[in-house]
Amino acid sequence: MKIIVPMAGRGSRLRPHTLTVPKPLIPIAGKPIVQRLVEDIAKVAGENIEEVAFIIGDFGDEVEKSLLQIAERLGAKGSIYRQEEALGTAHAIKCAEQSMTGNVVVAFADTLFRADFTLDTNSDGVIWVKKVEDPSAFGVVKLDDYGFITDFVEKPQTFVSDLAIIGIYYFNSGEKLMNEINHIMDNDIKVSGEYQLTTALENLRQKGAKFSLGKVDDWMDCGNKNATVETNSKILAYEKEEMSHFTSTCTIENSLIIPPCFIGENVKIMNSKIGPGVSVGNNTVIINSNIENSLIQENTKINHGNLSNSMIGNSAQYYGVSREISLGDYSVLDFLNKD
Incomplete structure (x- = not known):
């Protein structure tokens, strides 16, 4: 076939x-x-x-x-x-x-x-x-x-x-x-x-x-963004047993991971709550954040994110407190240093 x-x-x-x-x-x-x-x-x-x-x-x-x-x-x-x-x-x-x-x-x-x-x-x-x-x-x-x-x-x-x-x-x-x-x-x-x-x-x-x-x-x-984020959450739920763990290459400090989530390789999560329904791509760093039902791609940095129903692309940077965003690859959005 x-x-x-x-x-x-x-x-x-x-x-x-x-x-x-x-x-x-x-x-x-x-x-x-x-x-x-x-x-x-x-x-x-x-x-x-x-x-x-x-x-x-x-x-x-x-x-x-x-x-x-x-x-x-x-x-x-x-x-x-x-x-x-x-x-x-x-x-x-x-x-x-x-x-x-x-x-x-x-x-x-x-x-x-x-x-x-x-x-x-x-x-x-x-x-x-x-x-x-x-x-x-x-x-x-x-x-x-x-x-x-x-x-x-x-x-x-x-x-x-x-x-x-x-x-x-x-x-x-x-x-x-x-x-x-x-x-x-x-x-x-x-x-x-x-x-x-x-x-x-x-x-x-x-x-x-x-x-x-x-x-x-x-x-x-x-x-579109909303449909893709929803699909990500559904797939995570369907594959809950496979998505409830993360690899030894990850650094998780003082953080709570609520399954189902996908956590990629070499991810660093500190002082944060992640999940449910979150995918985090390889080499991404998340600090001081609360993220649920969102799709985060690779090599991205997030600080003080309070996110839901959000999608952030590859090699992006987000610093702020917005509840819902759609941020493309290589983009920077900084609400912490407005000057």
Whole structure:
């Protein structure tokens, strides 16, 4: 089985945190979003992952190297493709056409999930869905009495279904999907000015393909700061046993760590209370602070922080008493020395 990961988006809703790091590589509870995504899919798939193909923008050599290492950790071949223009979900998959053979899972790298089921590889396809309150922002599906999908509708303006497609799909034939994607692109068939995957899925369905549902227990978005911080807290709670300790390289003095928390390597925490729901990246220093439900990246310094629902990037410095902040990489915010 292959995993295809379109991830060329700019992540503009998560700025300033995506100005220096692509959103899928932002760590959640100590692991990049995209690494968690492919590991979760591998668990659900229940079979050997042959290849992981990443569809990226101009992210640079270091990012490409990191992505190939993620594939290697699964014992899979890593492949890199580039999407030069954002022309829709179907166009993104088209960029990885060379890898679209055999059994494939397509997973867009801005979401994480929790599910407890075995993937049915005998069906033509499986579409992961979750009930949502406002389906107008998503592609949705309609079902027949037997639980098979009867319609794919992209961002409906009138209610047709509350089963939103979360951006993860299984296909037993990557070749058949590519035939439909090539058809809609060759004939310039667009929805809202873009080539949409739901159009290709609807064409396959009309030709007799049977798509079943992959229901998820939890669908966790990483689209903006608040959603990403909430996802971090949820992942920590799901992995509470793994996240309730820190390594011997850390220095913890006169401080209370309330699990679940992730504490990276060489972290120094002094005269502080950390947790619950906090991730702290490698080499970060926290002094005289009280932090809960927050995401702190690597090589950062915090003094007198009284933080909740906050996100601080890499190599940043924060000195102050604000309750909620979003501070990007290499930024300095100092309320203690206003002069």
